[in-house]
Amino acid sequence: MSSNLAQTFCPPAADAPSKADFRSAMARLGAAVNIITTDGPAGRAGFTASAVCSVSDEPPSLLVCLNRSASVYETFKRNAVLCVNVLGAGHQDISNLFGGKTSMAERFAAASWQTGVSGSPVMEQASVSFDCRLRQITEVGTHDVLICDVLAIHSSAQAHSLIYFNRQYHELQASC
Ligand SMILES: NC(=O)C1=CN([C@@H]2O[C@H](COP(=O)(O)OP(=O)(O)OC[C@H]3O[C@@H](n4cnc5c(N)ncnc54)[C@H](O)[C@@H]3O)[C@@H](O)[C@H]2O)C=CC1
Numbered sequence: 476m477s478s479n480l481a482q483t484f485c486p487p488a489a490d491a492p493s494k495a496d497f498r499s500a501m502a503r504l505g506a507a508v509n510i511i512t513t514d515g516p517a518g519r520a521g522f523t524a525s526a527v528c529s530v531s532d533e534p535p536s537l538l539v540c541l542n543r544s545a546s547v548y549e550t551f552k553r554n555a556v557l558c559v560n561v562l563g564a565g566h567q568d569i570s571n572l573f574g575g576k577t578s579m580a581e582r583f584a585a586a587s588w589q590t591g592v593s594g595s596p597v598m599e600q601a602s603v604s605f606d607c608r609l610r611q612i613t614e615v616g617t618h619d620v621l622i623c624d625v626l627a628i629h630s631s632a633q634a635h636s637l638i639y640f641n642r643q644y645h646e647l648q649a650s651c
């Protein structure tokens with residue numbers, strides 16, 4: 476029988492790797508770069524995230540890890556909807572804008588947007604966008620793991636990708 480309850484095992488070991496060692500190791504785990512957006516009663520917000528992955532195809536669902544200290548945190552939690560906009564080649568500047576201490580107006584001025592069925596902003600220039608509703612939140616350390624149901628998918632004709640690896644951006648082009 477499936478359950479929505481999170482199961483907790485042991486607490487972290489006292490001799491776990493340091494934060495610095497963990498980050499250095501994670502820098503070798505290349506990941507796609509995404510702009511996560513939301514809109515609704517709490518307002519419009521967006522941030523850059525590499526901690527995004529597929530959870531299940533039945534129902535279609537994915538997860539996003541969001542630092543609870545981020546300025547956008549309360550907005551995402553209260554709106555309970557979001558869109559994962561996957562970046563492509565040439566999107567380094569927009570990644571840095573949504574990943575830095577910039578105003579929401581400045582972040583959103585850097586691209587053009589449609590409104591998805593969830594109400595979240597869908598980035599027209601994204602390689603693909605997953606329009607989602609929040610299903611479940613699990614707190615882990617400094618972050619919340621946002622488990623999201625995918626309501627709609629918007630794909631662009633261009634299949635290229637922006638990868639964050641070794642603290643730098645790398646572009647990947649799909650071969651036809
Ligand atoms: N998952 C996250 O929250 C991430 C946050 N960032 C932010 O961007 C800044 C710059 O990142 P980098 O240039 O890659 O150098 P960095 O040395 O700070 O991070 C290296 C890698 O560690 C992981 N990481 C960084 N901060 C983390 C956090 N608070 N919680 C969990 N994993 C984390 C990411 O995989 C990142 O690519 C970070 O200091 C952080 O503020 C970047 C990537 C992921």
Ligand SMILES: Cc1cc2nc3c(=O)[nH]c(=O)nc-3n(C[C@H](O)[C@H](O)[C@H](O)COP(=O)(O)O)c2cc1C
Pocket residue numbers: 508521522523524525526527540541542544545546547570571573574575576577639
């Ligand atoms: C390449 C990159 C990847 C990031 N990945 C994440 C992530 O997965 N989760 C997260 O909470 N923050 C991540 N960040 C940091 C947020 O984008 C950043 O803290 C966010 O813009 C909030 O900043 P603010 O508090 O100034 O609004 C990432 C930043 C960059 C540049």
